[in-house]
Amino acid sequence: MKAFYITAPHETDIRNIDKPVPGDGEVLLRVRMVGLCGSDLNTFRGANPLVSYPRVPGHEIAATVESALGEAAERFAPGTRVTVLPYTSCGRCPSCRRGRPNACRSNQTLGVQRDGALAEYIVAPWRKVVGSEKLSLQELVMVEPLSVGFHAAARARAAEGDTVAVIGCGAIGLGAIAGAAFAGARVIAIDIDDSKLELAAKAGAAEAVNSAAASLHDQLARLTAGDGPDVVIEAVGLPATFRAAVEEVAFAGRVVYIGYAKAPVEYETRLFVQKELDILGSRNALDDFPRVIKMLETGRFPVGEVISRVAPLAEAGGALADWSANPAAFTKILIDLDR
Numbered sequence: 001m002k003a004f005y006i007t008a009p010h011e012t013d014i015r016n017i018d019k020p021v022p023g024d025g026e027v028l029l030r031v032r033m034v035g036l037c038g039s040d041l042n043t044f045r046g047a048n049p050l051v052s053y054p055r056v057p058g059h060e061i062a063a064t065v066e067s068a069l070g071e072a073a074e075r076f077a078p079g080t081r082v083t084v085l086p087y088t089s090c091g092r093c094p095s096c097r098r099g100r101p102n103a104c105r106s107n108q109t110l111g112v113q114r115d116g117a118l119a120e121y122i123v124a125p126w127r128k129v130v131g132s133e134k135l136s137l138q139e140l141v142m143v144e145p146l147s148v149g150f151h152a153a154a155r156a157r158a159a160e161g162d163t164v165a166v167i168g169c170g171a172i173g174l175g176a177i178a179g180a181a182f183a184g185a186r187v188i189a190i191d192i193d194d195s196k197l198e199l200a201a202k203a204g205a206a207e208a209v210n211s212a213a214a215s216l217h218d219q220l221a222r223l224t225a226g227d228g229p230d231v232v233i234e235a236v237g238l239p240a241t242f243r244a245a246v247e248e249v250a251f252a253g254r255v256v257y258i259g260y261a262k263a264p265v266e267y268e269t270r271l272f273v274q275k276e277l278d279i280l281g282s283r284n285a286l287d288d289f290p291r292v293i294k295m296l297e298t299g300r301f302p303v304g305e306v307i308s309r310v311a312p313l314a315e316a317g318g319a320l321a322d323w324s325a326n327p328a329a330f331t332k333i334l335i336d337l338d339r
Helices: 038-045 071-075 137-141 143-155 171-182 194-203 216-223 239-248 270-274 289-297 313-325
Strands: 002-008 011-016 026-036 060-068 081-084 121-125 129-131 163-167 186-191 207-210 231-234 254-257 278-281 307-312 332-336
Touching: 002 038, 002 313, 011 313, 026 081, 026 137, 026 313, 038 313, 060 071, 060 121, 060 137, 060 143, 081 137, 081 143, 129 289, 137 143, 143 171, 143 254, 143 289, 163 171, 163 239, 171 186, 171 194, 171 231, 171 289, 186 194, 186 216, 194 207, 207 216, 216 239, 231 239, 239 254, 239 270, 307 313, 313 332
Parallel strands: 163 186, 163 231, 186 207, 231 254, 254 278, 307 332
Antiparallel strands: 002 011, 026 060, 026 121, 026 332, 060 081, 081 129
Protein backbone atom coordinates (compact mmCIF):
# COMPACT_ATOMS: atom_id res chain seq x y z
CA MET A 1 0.00 0.00 0.00
CA LYS A 2 1.01 3.64 -0.34
CA ALA A 3 1.87 5.83 2.64
CA PHE A 4 2.85 9.49 2.80
CA TYR A 5 5.93 10.41 4.83
CA ILE A 6 7.45 13.62 6.04
CA THR A 7 11.06 12.50 5.82
CA ALA A 8 12.76 15.67 7.09
CA PRO A 9 11.81 19.34 7.44
CA HIS A 10 10.26 20.48 4.13
CA GLU A 11 10.83 17.05 2.56
CA THR A 12 8.15 14.44 1.79
CA ASP A 13 7.85 11.11 0.02
CA ILE A 14 5.22 8.55 -0.91
CA ARG A 15 6.42 5.02 -0.19
CA ASN A 16 5.13 1.53 -0.79
CA ILE A 17 4.94 -0.37 2.49
CA ASP A 18 3.28 -3.55 3.74
CA LYS A 19 -0.44 -3.44 4.36
CA PRO A 20 -1.10 -3.83 8.11
CA VAL A 21 -2.74 -6.97 9.50
CA PRO A 22 -5.25 -6.59 12.35
CA GLY A 23 -4.83 -8.55 15.56
CA ASP A 24 -7.47 -9.75 17.97
CA GLY A 25 -9.77 -6.86 18.91
CA GLU A 26 -8.48 -4.65 16.12
CA VAL A 27 -10.13 -3.16 13.06
CA LEU A 28 -8.52 -2.87 9.64
CA LEU A 29 -9.57 0.45 8.18
CA ARG A 30 -9.44 1.68 4.63
CA VAL A 31 -8.53 5.33 5.03
CA ARG A 32 -10.71 7.51 2.85
CA MET A 33 -9.83 11.03 3.95
CA VAL A 34 -7.38 12.72 6.34
CA GLY A 35 -7.37 16.30 7.58
CA LEU A 36 -4.06 18.10 7.97
CA CYS A 37 -3.58 19.66 11.40
CA GLY A 38 -1.34 22.40 12.75
CA SER A 39 0.83 19.70 14.31
CA ASP A 40 1.34 18.20 10.81
CA LEU A 41 2.34 21.64 9.53
CA ASN A 42 4.83 22.03 12.38
CA THR A 43 6.25 18.59 11.58
CA PHE A 44 6.69 19.66 7.96
CA ARG A 45 8.42 22.85 9.11
CA GLY A 46 10.70 21.02 11.56
CA ALA A 47 9.08 22.81 14.49
CA ASN A 48 7.40 19.89 16.27
CA PRO A 49 9.66 18.78 19.15
CA LEU A 50 7.63 15.59 19.68
CA VAL A 51 8.35 14.19 16.21
CA SER A 52 11.20 12.09 14.86
CA TYR A 53 11.66 11.47 11.14
CA PRO A 54 10.53 9.86 8.94
CA ARG A 55 6.93 10.21 10.12
CA VAL A 56 3.55 9.38 8.57
CA PRO A 57 1.34 12.34 9.63
CA GLY A 58 -2.39 12.48 10.11
CA HIS A 59 -4.82 12.00 13.00
CA GLU A 60 -8.03 13.54 11.63
CA ILE A 61 -9.55 10.48 10.01
CA ALA A 62 -12.50 9.33 7.94
CA ALA A 63 -12.37 5.64 7.03
CA THR A 64 -14.45 2.60 6.27
CA VAL A 65 -14.14 -0.75 8.00
CA GLU A 66 -12.36 -3.34 5.86
CA SER A 67 -12.33 -6.21 8.37
CA ALA A 68 -12.19 -6.89 12.09
CA LEU A 69 -11.16 -9.70 14.43
CA GLY A 70 -12.48 -10.93 17.75
CA GLU A 71 -14.82 -8.63 19.65
CA ALA A 72 -14.27 -5.96 17.00
CA ALA A 73 -15.99 -8.15 14.41
CA GLU A 74 -19.16 -8.17 16.51
CA ARG A 75 -19.26 -4.38 16.61
CA PHE A 76 -18.18 -3.18 13.17
CA ALA A 77 -19.52 -4.53 9.90
CA PRO A 78 -17.40 -4.14 6.76
CA GLY A 79 -18.13 -0.85 5.01
CA THR A 80 -19.13 1.05 8.16
CA ARG A 81 -18.05 4.70 8.05
CA VAL A 82 -15.92 5.58 11.07
CA THR A 83 -13.45 7.97 12.60
CA VAL A 84 -10.72 7.20 15.15
CA LEU A 85 -9.75 8.56 18.56
CA PRO A 86 -6.02 9.04 17.83
CA TYR A 87 -4.57 9.11 21.36
CA THR A 88 -3.12 6.46 23.66
CA SER A 89 -3.20 6.30 27.44
CA CYS A 90 -1.14 4.29 29.91
CA GLY A 91 -3.84 3.82 32.57
CA ARG A 92 -1.30 4.37 35.35
CA CYS A 93 -0.21 8.03 35.43
CA PRO A 94 -1.98 10.70 37.54
CA SER A 95 -4.11 11.91 34.60
CA CYS A 96 -5.31 8.42 33.77
CA ARG A 97 -6.03 7.62 37.43
CA ARG A 98 -8.15 10.78 37.62
CA GLY A 99 -10.24 9.75 34.62
CA ARG A 100 -8.55 12.18 32.22
CA PRO A 101 -6.63 9.92 29.82
CA ASN A 102 -6.62 12.67 27.18
CA ALA A 103 -3.82 14.27 29.21
CA CYS A 104 -1.91 11.01 29.74
CA ARG A 105 1.71 11.62 30.60
CA SER A 106 2.73 8.94 28.08
CA ASN A 107 0.22 9.80 25.34
CA GLN A 108 1.23 9.00 21.78
CA THR A 109 -0.93 10.71 19.17
CA LEU A 110 -1.20 9.28 15.67
CA GLY A 111 1.04 11.23 13.31
CA VAL A 112 3.06 12.80 16.13
CA GLN A 113 4.85 10.36 18.45
CA ARG A 114 3.88 7.42 16.20
CA ASP A 115 3.02 6.98 12.54
CA GLY A 116 -0.36 8.34 11.60
CA ALA A 117 -3.19 7.74 9.18
CA LEU A 118 -1.99 9.21 5.88
CA ALA A 119 -1.79 5.75 4.32
CA GLU A 120 -4.22 3.60 2.40
CA TYR A 121 -4.88 1.30 5.37
CA ILE A 122 -4.38 1.45 9.15
CA VAL A 123 -5.34 -0.77 12.07
CA ALA A 124 -6.88 0.51 15.30
CA PRO A 125 -8.19 -1.02 18.53
CA TRP A 126 -11.96 -1.26 18.29
CA ARG A 127 -12.42 0.87 21.42
CA LYS A 128 -10.80 3.79 19.55
CA VAL A 129 -13.14 3.49 16.56
CA VAL A 130 -16.34 5.54 16.43
CA GLY A 131 -18.92 5.06 13.68
CA SER A 132 -21.66 7.25 12.23
CA GLU A 133 -23.62 6.25 9.17
CA LYS A 134 -25.33 9.66 9.16
CA LEU A 135 -22.17 11.69 8.54
CA SER A 136 -20.35 12.14 5.25
CA LEU A 137 -16.63 11.46 4.99
CA GLN A 138 -15.90 15.18 5.09
CA GLU A 139 -17.97 15.52 8.26
CA LEU A 140 -16.30 12.51 9.87
CA VAL A 141 -12.84 13.90 9.22
CA MET A 142 -13.81 17.04 11.13
CA VAL A 143 -14.87 15.19 14.29
CA GLU A 144 -11.41 15.09 15.91
CA PRO A 145 -10.42 18.76 15.44
CA LEU A 146 -13.87 19.96 16.48
CA SER A 147 -13.69 17.69 19.53
CA VAL A 148 -10.52 19.48 20.66
CA GLY A 149 -12.51 22.72 20.68
CA PHE A 150 -15.52 21.05 22.33
CA HIS A 151 -13.22 19.79 25.06
CA ALA A 152 -11.96 23.32 25.68
CA ALA A 153 -15.54 24.54 26.03
CA ALA A 154 -16.22 21.70 28.48
CA ARG A 155 -13.09 22.62 30.46
CA ALA A 156 -14.46 26.18 30.62
CA ARG A 157 -17.78 24.86 31.97
CA ALA A 158 -19.49 26.91 29.28
CA ALA A 159 -23.22 26.93 29.86
CA GLU A 160 -26.42 28.85 29.26
CA GLY A 161 -26.08 32.35 30.69
CA ASP A 162 -22.33 32.56 30.06
CA THR A 163 -20.67 34.89 27.60
CA VAL A 164 -17.72 33.07 26.05
CA ALA A 165 -15.09 34.85 23.97
CA VAL A 166 -12.97 32.66 21.68
CA ILE A 167 -9.71 34.15 20.41
CA GLY A 168 -8.82 32.61 17.07
CA CYS A 169 -11.20 31.22 14.46
CA GLY A 170 -9.11 28.46 12.90
CA ALA A 171 -10.43 24.90 12.91
CA ILE A 172 -9.84 24.40 16.65
CA GLY A 173 -11.26 27.80 17.57
CA LEU A 174 -14.35 27.07 15.46
CA GLY A 175 -14.75 23.87 17.46
CA ALA A 176 -14.63 25.85 20.70
CA ILE A 177 -17.21 28.29 19.30
CA ALA A 178 -19.50 25.46 18.24
CA GLY A 179 -19.01 23.64 21.55
CA ALA A 180 -19.82 26.68 23.67
CA ALA A 181 -22.82 27.57 21.51
CA PHE A 182 -24.04 23.96 21.59
CA ALA A 183 -23.91 24.19 25.41
CA GLY A 184 -26.17 27.26 25.29
CA ALA A 185 -23.60 30.01 25.86
CA ARG A 186 -23.50 33.33 24.04
CA VAL A 187 -20.26 33.33 22.01
CA ILE A 188 -18.11 36.25 20.86
CA ALA A 189 -15.64 35.28 18.12
CA ILE A 190 -12.34 37.19 17.89
CA ASP A 191 -9.98 37.16 14.93
CA ILE A 192 -8.15 39.54 12.58
CA ASP A 193 -9.65 37.97 9.42
CA ASP A 194 -13.21 38.96 8.50
CA SER A 195 -13.73 35.84 6.39
CA LYS A 196 -12.93 33.65 9.42
CA LEU A 197 -15.31 35.72 11.51
CA GLU A 198 -18.04 35.04 8.98
CA LEU A 199 -17.38 31.31 9.39
CA ALA A 200 -17.49 31.75 13.16
CA ALA A 201 -20.98 33.23 12.90
CA LYS A 202 -22.12 30.17 10.97
CA ALA A 203 -20.52 27.93 13.62
CA GLY A 204 -22.56 29.56 16.38
CA ALA A 205 -20.98 32.90 17.34
CA ALA A 206 -23.51 35.56 18.25
CA GLU A 207 -21.05 38.44 17.81
CA ALA A 208 -17.77 38.93 15.96
CA VAL A 209 -14.82 41.15 16.88
CA ASN A 210 -12.01 42.05 14.50
CA SER A 211 -9.22 42.86 16.93
CA ALA A 212 -7.12 44.46 14.19
CA ALA A 213 -9.84 46.96 13.28
CA ALA A 214 -10.36 48.52 16.73
CA SER A 215 -9.39 48.09 20.37
CA LEU A 216 -10.17 44.57 21.58
CA HIS A 217 -10.80 45.87 25.08
CA ASP A 218 -13.25 48.55 23.91
CA GLN A 219 -15.17 46.14 21.71
CA LEU A 220 -15.49 43.51 24.44
CA ALA A 221 -16.47 46.14 26.99
CA ARG A 222 -19.24 47.35 24.67
CA LEU A 223 -20.55 43.80 24.19
CA THR A 224 -20.47 42.91 27.90
CA ALA A 225 -21.68 46.11 29.59
CA GLY A 226 -18.11 46.76 30.73
CA ASP A 227 -17.74 43.46 32.62
CA GLY A 228 -15.74 41.39 30.15
CA PRO A 229 -16.61 37.83 29.07
CA ASP A 230 -17.27 35.17 31.70
CA VAL A 231 -14.95 32.86 29.78
CA VAL A 232 -12.08 33.43 27.37
CA ILE A 233 -10.79 30.50 25.30
CA GLU A 234 -7.42 31.16 23.65
CA ALA A 235 -6.89 29.23 20.39
CA VAL A 236 -4.04 31.15 18.75
CA GLY A 237 -0.89 30.54 20.75
CA LEU A 238 0.75 33.99 20.84
CA PRO A 239 2.07 35.79 23.94
CA ALA A 240 -0.16 38.77 23.15
CA THR A 241 -3.33 36.65 23.02
CA PHE A 242 -2.29 34.70 26.13
CA ARG A 243 -2.09 38.01 27.98
CA ALA A 244 -5.29 39.36 26.45
CA ALA A 245 -7.24 36.39 27.76
CA VAL A 246 -6.33 37.27 31.35
CA GLU A 247 -6.73 41.00 30.84
CA GLU A 248 -10.16 40.85 29.20
CA VAL A 249 -11.91 38.08 31.13
CA ALA A 250 -14.41 39.14 33.80
CA PHE A 251 -13.70 39.07 37.52
CA ALA A 252 -14.15 35.49 38.79
CA GLY A 253 -13.92 34.36 35.17
CA ARG A 254 -12.38 31.30 33.52
CA VAL A 255 -9.52 31.27 31.01
CA VAL A 256 -8.79 28.18 28.91
CA TYR A 257 -5.65 27.79 26.83
CA ILE A 258 -5.62 25.33 23.92
CA GLY A 259 -2.54 26.35 21.96
CA TYR A 260 1.06 26.57 23.07
CA ALA A 261 2.62 30.02 23.05
CA LYS A 262 5.67 29.94 20.80
CA ALA A 263 7.64 32.24 23.10
CA PRO A 264 7.76 32.95 26.85
CA VAL A 265 4.76 34.91 28.15
CA GLU A 266 5.04 37.79 30.63
CA TYR A 267 1.92 38.41 32.71
CA GLU A 268 0.62 41.04 35.08
CA THR A 269 0.07 38.39 37.74
CA ARG A 270 -1.92 40.79 39.91
CA LEU A 271 -4.89 40.00 37.68
CA PHE A 272 -4.73 36.29 38.53
CA VAL A 273 -5.35 37.08 42.19
CA GLN A 274 -7.39 40.27 41.97
CA LYS A 275 -9.88 38.67 39.61
CA GLU A 276 -9.63 35.26 41.34
CA LEU A 277 -9.40 33.56 37.96
CA ASP A 278 -9.64 29.90 37.02
CA ILE A 279 -6.82 29.37 34.52
CA LEU A 280 -7.05 26.04 32.73
CA GLY A 281 -5.25 24.10 30.04
CA SER A 282 -7.08 21.95 27.51
CA ARG A 283 -5.43 19.02 25.75
CA ASN A 284 -6.78 16.74 23.03
CA ALA A 285 -10.34 15.44 23.54
CA LEU A 286 -11.90 13.23 26.18
CA ASP A 287 -15.49 12.03 25.76
CA ASP A 288 -16.30 14.71 23.20
CA PHE A 289 -16.62 12.66 19.98
CA PRO A 290 -20.28 11.65 20.56
CA ARG A 291 -21.34 15.26 21.27
CA VAL A 292 -19.55 16.51 18.16
CA ILE A 293 -21.15 13.81 16.04
CA LYS A 294 -24.56 14.74 17.46
CA MET A 295 -23.93 18.40 16.63
CA LEU A 296 -22.77 17.59 13.09
CA GLU A 297 -25.80 15.39 12.52
CA THR A 298 -28.00 18.45 13.10
CA GLY A 299 -26.31 20.19 10.16
CA ARG A 300 -25.47 23.21 12.34
CA PHE A 301 -21.79 23.42 11.43
CA PRO A 302 -20.55 24.78 8.04
CA VAL A 303 -18.23 21.87 7.19
CA GLY A 304 -18.04 22.61 3.48
CA GLU A 305 -17.08 26.24 4.03
CA VAL A 306 -14.34 25.39 6.54
CA ILE A 307 -12.54 23.20 4.00
CA SER A 308 -10.04 25.29 2.06
CA ARG A 309 -8.62 22.60 -0.20
CA VAL A 310 -9.07 18.92 -1.03
CA ALA A 311 -6.05 17.22 -2.59
CA PRO A 312 -5.19 13.64 -3.62
CA LEU A 313 -2.46 11.71 -1.82
CA ALA A 314 -0.01 12.49 -4.60
CA GLU A 315 -0.35 16.22 -3.87
CA ALA A 316 -0.13 16.05 -0.06
CA GLY A 317 3.44 17.35 -0.03
CA GLY A 318 2.52 20.29 -2.23
CA ALA A 319 -0.48 21.10 -0.05
CA LEU A 320 1.74 21.22 3.05
CA ALA A 321 4.25 23.42 1.25
CA ASP A 322 1.52 25.83 0.14
CA TRP A 323 0.09 25.96 3.66
CA SER A 324 3.54 26.61 5.11
CA ALA A 325 4.14 29.45 2.65
CA ASN A 326 0.76 31.12 3.26
CA PRO A 327 -0.87 29.85 6.48
CA ALA A 328 -3.52 32.57 6.57
CA ALA A 329 -5.00 31.30 3.29
CA PHE A 330 -6.12 27.96 4.74
CA THR A 331 -8.49 26.83 7.45
CA LYS A 332 -8.61 23.09 6.73
CA ILE A 333 -6.86 20.97 4.09
CA LEU A 334 -8.16 17.47 3.40
CA ILE A 335 -6.28 14.68 1.65
CA ASP A 336 -8.67 12.44 -0.30
CA LEU A 337 -7.20 8.94 -0.65
CA ASP A 338 -9.95 7.93 -3.11
CA ARG A 339 -8.67 10.40 -5.74
